[in-house]
Amino acid sequence: MSEVLVSEVPPELARLRGSIDNIDTALVALMAERFRATQQVGILKAQLELPASDPAREAQQVARLRALAESCGLDPVFAEKFFAFIVAEVIQHHEAIAGRSS
Template sequence: MSADISGWRKPVRTITEDNDQTGSADANNVVTDTAETDETQLKSANGIDANGIERSSTIDAQAAKEHPEVADAVAKIKGLRQTIDNIDGAVIHLLAERFKATSQVGVLKAGAGFAPADYKREDYQIERLQRIAKDAGLDPNIAEMYREFVVTEAKKRHKRIADAGGDPGVLDVFA
């Protein structure tokens, strides 16, 4: 089932990035302003225009050279995005390590005849992650979404391990 989303996203201003980043689908775009954008839409703080359409911008260092008023922002965004990419890589590696450990827990649970779920542990994790999030200055709701994701996935894996008679399958694709 697919929906027609043509015209769904209409950029207010498009400034594309140099083609030095992977995944840049708009690498050849130039600065454009949409004719139907009014000043109210440009000032929309939440990124949604008056018609409920999400505004989008693609950043381009070359185009920014032609618009010095945004060149500083483009340079700062590029540096921050490199930091974000590095953090994302670290998070993915940490998630891989976490799921290797939870798979081992699943093997031990299956061997001992324990159920995949441990609600006492989940309650502890809720409190613990909420506290860590607050201490780190992170919205506790984000910590809860993370916890919900990893707990749900771990329980699914534990069930698969139990159903397979304690066989975890491949824990490490590099093993």
């Protein structure tokens, strides 16, 4: 078996990796935008003295995102786990915001 040196990456592999890098960049930018929006939600919830977590909203989102994932050919279990991770982080941010505004 011959070893492929890093400098000898096949063009198709390099193209696919470049595409993945572009997608990762877009994902990070979208996540930053999402967290800016959820920060505003956290501020509003604190002002209105609403709880950081909204289980009914979260359940609606899980159902919506699972269906969306299925329609896009993405494992809905993965989509739900990813969403749960994001929501947990958002709730921590909302709790911190509420603590600062008390």
